[in-house]
Amino acid sequence: MMITQPETQTSGQAVSMRKVVAASAIGTTIEWYDFLIYATAASLVLNTLFFPTHDPLVGKLLSIGTIGVGFFARPLGAIILSHFGDRLGRKSMLILTLVSMGVATMLIGLLPTYETIGIAAPILLVVCRLVQGIAVGGEWGGAVLMAIEHSPPNRRGFYGSIVQIGFPLGMALGTVSFFALAYLNEAQFMAWGWRIPFLASALLVAIGTYIRLHIDETPDFKQNVREGKIERFPVLETVRRHPKDLLIGLGARITEISWIYVITIFGLSYAVTNLGLPRTLVLGAIALGAAVELITIPLFGALSDRIGRRPVYMLGCLAAIALAFPIFWGIETKDPSMVILAFVVGMSVGHGIMYGVQASFLSEMFPSNLRYSGASLGYQLAAPIGGGLVPVAAAAMVGVSGGSTWSVSLLMIAIALATIVAVFYAKETAPAVIKGYGRASRVPEPLVSK
Numbered sequence: 001m002m003i004t005q006p007e008t009q010t011s012g013q014a015v016s017m018r019k020v021v022a023a024s025a026i027g028t029t030i031e032w033y034d035f036l037i038y039a040t041a042a043s044l045v046l047n048t049l050f051f052p053t054h055d056p057l058v059g060k061l062l063s064i065g066t067i068g069v070g071f072f073a074r075p076l077g078a079i080i081l082s083h084f085g086d087r088l089g090r091k092s093m094l095i096l097t098l099v100s101m102g103v104a105t106m107l108i109g110l111l112p113t114y115e116t117i118g119i120a121a122p123i124l125l126v127v128c129r130l131v132q133g134i135a136v137g138g139e140w141g142g143a144v145l146m147a148i149e150h151s152p153p154n155r156r157g158f159y160g161s162i163v164q165i166g167f168p169l170g171m172a173l174g175t176v177s178f179f180a181l182a183y184l185n186e187a188q189f190m191a192w193g194w195r196i197p198f199l200a201s202a203l204l205v206a207i208g209t210y211i212r213l214h215i216d217e218t219p220d221f222k223q224n225v226r227e228g229k230i231e232r233f234p235v236l237e238t239v240r241r242h243p244k245d246l247l248i249g250l251g252a253r254i255t256e257i258s259w260i261y262v263i264t265i266f267g268l269s270y271a272v273t274n275l276g277l278p279r280t281l282v283l284g285a286i287a288l289g290a291a292v293e294l295i296t297i298p299l300f301g302a303l304s305d306r307i308g309r310r311p312v313y314m315l316g317c318l319a320a321i322a323l324a325f326p327i328f329w330g331i332e333t334k335d336p337s338m339v340i341l342a343f344v345v346g347m348s349v350g351h352g353i354m355y356g357v358q359a360s361f362l363s364e365m366f367p368s369n370l371r372y373s374g375a376s377l378g379y380q381l382a383a384p385i386g387g388g389l390v391p392v393a394a395a396a397m398v399g400v401s402g403g404s405t406w407s408v409s410l411l412m413i414a415i416a417l418a419t420i421v422a423v424f425y426a427k428e429t430a431p432a433v434i435k436g437y438g439r440a441s442r443v444p445e446p447l448v449s450k
Contacts, residue, residue, distance in 0.1 A: 028166025036174030077137020085372035102205030109198025141376030160359030161301020168290035249378020251422025257386030289347030296352035316353030364429035
């Protein structure tokens with residue numbers, strides 16, 4: 001076992017946490033903004049413009065299927081970009097991932113349609129989705145490490161959770177962008193209106209790049225360079241030295257990602273298609289749920305600094321289990337107030353608790369010289385399952401059961417139980433509650449075998 005001391009900072013060298021957190025959160029905001037506008041466009045227009053077939057359902061399935069392309073590319077991005085993140089630094093990868101995400105998103109807004117260039121149109125669309133997925137695969141790990149490795153160890157939970165509010169911010173911005181387009185008629189929306197949200201991301205990318213260029217590399221990485229702790233193949237070393245922690249990270253994340261995508265993808269489709277609820281009502285409920293998460297995410301991140309990561313994460317799992325049936329019961333009432341309440345509680349409680357503590361919990365499992373690789377892999381390996389397969393499985397189950405959601409609720413409970421097992425076998429990583437260290441302790445990383 002080994003504990004290293006953090007790099008000492010004088011008052012003149014103190015990092016502006018406000019700037020660091022803003023630089024980190026801007027990337028996650030763009031990630032989730034891109035996700036929402038693409039998912040919405042895939043359901044509304046991309047099927048017609050890029051996948052025209054004689055059967056509209058086939059075109060819609062092909063269009064929505066491109067969402068999954070991004071999810072399955074994320075682990076590849078985690079492998080490639082975390083390798084360089086642990087070798088070259090967090091800052092350089094953060095700039096690369098932000099620009100890559102932004103360029104791919106803007107290109108989608110500029111792509112010619114199938115009517116113009118034929119089969120090349122859907123091929124180029126898939127390529128853009130692959131670039132987005134690879135960039136996102138390396139974005140999250142670098143973003144949370146930039147915030148966490150700059151912050152005092154006894155406040156890592158809080159500052160890590162601030163990065164996570166990029167999710168509700170991005171969802172809110174994406175929702176607002178399509179609400180604004182509701183004033184266009186269908187011909188205008190199909191011709192050019194749908195492109196506006198994609199092109200508008202250029203502003204976010206420009207702001208984010210400027211901020212990230214003006215922040216310093218993290219103290220932990222600079223210390224690794226000084227002490228010669230840079231691994232030649234950090235991803236391989238992470239797999240070799242910390243296989244259990246990687247599995248725990250995957251298990252810990254699977255409920256959070258499954259829960260939010262079942263609500264925002266399957267829940268949206270089920271409420272609108274199966275129950276006939278207005279799309280504006282459901283999108284508004286999702287936007288409100290995201291807004292409430294601006295409170296719950298940092299609240300539970302800060303709580304984890306005081307009582308530990310594991311208890312808070314367990315609380316999130318229990319909340320997901322308790323809400324698995326009531327959320328769908330609320331939606332199925334078709335009463336607008338109950339529908340809104342179901343989405344808001346499902347997102348802010350069922351998702352927000354786990355998401356708030358996730359950044360610090362997953363990153364603290366690994367030593368600083370392998371932290372980018374470990375955190376990224378643990379986080380992104382769950383993406384194809386929870387974000388790609390679970391919503392599809394939920395839709396299939398509802399179809400087989402004749403429109404009933406009880407099987408989906410049971411699926412979510414089973415996934416949450418798997419996460420409880422993973423967290424049970426995890427070590428507590430919050431420095432303030434690790435045995436032998438008080439709240440004033442400045443332990444730069446958890447007790448991990450080197």
